[in-house]
Amino acid sequence: MSETATPAIEGWFTTDPPALTGSRCTSCTTVFFPPVPTEGAFCRNPGCDGEDFDATALSRRGTVWSYTDAHYQPPPPYLPPTDPFEPFALAAVELPEGLVVLGQVAHGYGVADLRVGAEAELVVETLYSDDTGDHTIWRWKPVTELGQETEQ
Amino acid sequence: MNTAVLGVGMHPWGKWGRSFVSYGVHAARAALADAGVPWADVDLVVGGETVRNGYGGYVAGATFAQALGWNGARVATSYAACATGAQALDTARARIMAGLSEVALVVGADTTPKGFLAPNAGERWDDPDWLRFRLLGMTNPAYFALYARRRMDLYGATQEDFAQVKVKNARHGLANPHARYRKEVSVQDVLGSAVVSDPLHLLDICATSDGAAAVLIASEDYARRHGITEPVRIRAISTVTPTFPNTVLDMPLLSTDSSSAVPEPARTFKESIAHAAYEEAGIGPEDVSLAEVYDLSTALELDWMEDLGLCRRGEAESLLRTGETTLGGRIPVNPSGGLACFGEAVPAQALAQVCEVTWQLRDQAGGRQVEGARVGITANQGLFGHGSSVLLSR
Numbered sequence: 001m002s003e004t005a006t007p008a009i010e011g012w013f014t015t016d017p018p019a020l021t022g023s024r025c026t027s028c029t030t031v032f033f034p035p036v037p038t039e040g041a042f043c044r045n046p047g048c049d050g051e052d053f054d055a056t057a058l059s060r061r062g063t064v065w066s067y068t069d070a071h072y073q074p075p076p077p078y079l080p081p082t083d084p085f086e087p088f089a090l091a092a093v094e095l096p097e098g099l100v101v102l103g104q105v106a107h108g109y110g111v112a113d114l115r116v117g118a119e120a121e122l123v124v125e126t127l128y129s130d131d132t133g134d135h136t137i138w139r140w141k142p143v144t145e146l147g148q149e150t151e152q
Numbered sequence: 153m154n155t156a157v158l159g160v161g162m163h164p165w166g167k168w169g170r171s172f173v174s175y176g177v178h179a180a181r182a183a184l185a186d187a188g189v190p191w192a193d194v195d196l197v198v199g200g201e202t203v204r205n206g207y208g209g210y211v212a213g214a215t216f217a218q219a220l221g222w223n224g225a226r227v228a229t230s231y232a233a234c235a236t237g238a239q240a241l242d243t244a245r246a247r248i249m250a251g252l253s254e255v256a257l258v259v260g261a262d263t264t265p266k267g268f269l270a271p272n273a274g275e276r277w278d279d280p281d282w283l284r285f286r287l288l289g290m291t292n293p294a295y296f297a298l299y300a301r302r303r304m305d306l307y308g309a310t311q312e313d314f315a316q317v318k319v320k321n322a323r324h325g326l327a328n329p330h331a332r333y334r335k336e337v338s339v340q341d342v343l344g345s346a347v348v349s350d351p352l353h354l355l356d357i358c359a360t361s362d363g364a365a366a367v368l369i370a371s372e373d374y375a376r377r378h379g380i381t382e383p384v385r386i387r388a389i390s391t392v393t394p395t396f397p398n399t400v401l402d403m404p405l406l407s408t409d410s411s412s413a414v415p416e417p418a419r420t421f422k423e424s425i426a427h428a429a430y431e432e433a434g435i436g437p438e439d440v441s442l443a444e445v446y447d448l449s450t451a452l453e454l455d456w457m458e459d460l461g462l463c464r465r466g467e468a469e470s471l472l473r474t475g476e477t478t479l480g481g482r483i484p485v486n487p488s489g490g491l492a493c494f495g496e497a498v499p500a501q502a503l504a505q506v507c508e509v510t511w512q513l514r515d516q517a518g519g520r521q522v523e524g525a526r527v528g529i530t531a532n533q534g535l536f537g538h539g540s541s542v543l544l545s546r
Contacts, residue, residue, distance in 0.1 A: 008287055009277070030397075030413040034406060037278075045414055046396050065401065066305075068297035068349045074289040075270035077282055090290060092298055092401050098411035100401050104288055111350045116305035127287070137287055 159187025175364035176261030200260030200499030233534025237502030261364035300451030325489020327519030361495030388432035437461035
């Protein structure tokens with residue numbers, strides 16, 4: 001990840017510190033991710049007619065809801081970072097805010113490093129690179145508790 | 153008041169390379185012939201929209217009506233992703249129950265591309281169906297794999313269990329002339345096929361197909377006047393949407409709703425789809441003779457059994473292993489062979505489920521007949537909060 005790296009999508013996460021950026025309804029406090037549009041947003045809680053939101057950094061750690069991987073190159077608009085294609089893992093992680101967020105799994109980790117209920121932590125890594133530089137994305141990295149290796 | 157199913161018909165599933173209109177007309181004529189109802193009597197045509205076949209697909213109801221020969225019938229077109237066919241049927245049934253129409257023809261047909269179902273072209277940064285590919289490379293099978301993995305880690309399911317679903321459905325489909333794949337499959341075949349998204353193999357995941365299905369329904373009064381006293385009846389059609397907050401990850405979304413301010417509802421979305429059908433019909437899961445469920449993947453069939461209340465959460469593998477969901481078992485699931493043998497033809501698929509249940513309830517399912525079938529239920533789920541369950545009885 002170079003210093004000129006830019007997020008693959010604007011406004012969904014911060015790099016320093018690595019965190020997803022959610023939207024919190026100022027009326028009912030419900031948190032949403034992806035963040036709501038900056039204009040014309042409305043709360044999707046059926047009991048709330050709020051239209052104002054604060055940006056809020058979501059918890060960086062959560063528990064794995066489930067996980068898988070991609071053995072075949074996904075179709076466009078996916079942009080393969082390597083040729084030939086290298087399989088990558090995906091995880092859905094449940095955050096303390098009561099929502100599940102999908103993400104690719106951090107580089108170097110696969111399904112063997114994951115299990116439902118295990119802890120995962122958000123990191124920011126390069127998704128793909130082009131003429132304009134590196135484009136970054138949030139990813140889930142398995143958290144290995146101290147001492148866990150020796151138990152296995 | 154119930155509506156009567158007078159006729160059902162299908163065009164065989166496959167890769168035929170022809171227009172969706174030709175499949176739809178074939179299925180429609182088969183349903184009309186099955187019912188013995190003249191086309192001129194049909195006063196409502198509802199088409200299931202297909203999104204990959206140009207303008208004619210967007211106005212599918214009118215396209216089929218014109219192809220069959222304009223007869224002055226009212227027309228409607230429905231789109232509800234994988235639940236399209238059931239929503240089209242719901243529209244037709246509602247007009248009949250309201251006394252606004254008497255005989256309705258519901259048709260769904262599709263021609264589908266090869267490989268992964270990919271989003272439409274163009275850059276669409278506000279479309280989750282586009283973003284999931286661009287930001288995550290998240291395909292449909294990857295979602296199916298997430299659900300499958302949860303069964304393994306939470307309930308002790310194995311890849312052999314998933315393979316056994318395929319083995320069962322392949323065997324069921326052998327006797328189905330409309331199925332695309334009619335060939336025995338072994339556990340070794342499934343486990344030996346390429347892993348697409350761990351833990352799912354290629355043979356765990358359904359293909360996409362061309363196909364068409366049509367259902368002709370009428371008021372009970374019309375049925376009586378035509379000498380049909382004991383038709384298969386539609387007892388309920390559920391097309392409910394989720395209840396906020398929907399905290400189960402749904403294709404094609406990148407996240408769920410949050411339960412931070414509003415607690416989770418009593419039932420998950422898929423549970424609520426079936427629950428609404430049972431409530432509307434006054435029929436319970438214990439009364440069901442057979443179920444046609446949306447096995448986009450083998451593991452999803454197991455999820456659906458629990459969502460339909462056919463067993464408790466985490467017990468589907470146990471029913472599978474003891475043969476209860478096989479023909480001859482207590483509650484056969486997907487006696488048609490399911491999507492495993494058909495492949496998905498989106499706007500036709502929910503109607504194909506209704507066709508199969510109708511044949512089963514009429515005792516016309518031949519080599520795949522469920523003995524003494526009295527009540528059948530269908531279930532499916534599509535993108536963006538769509539889903540359906542149709543309950544039929546004789």
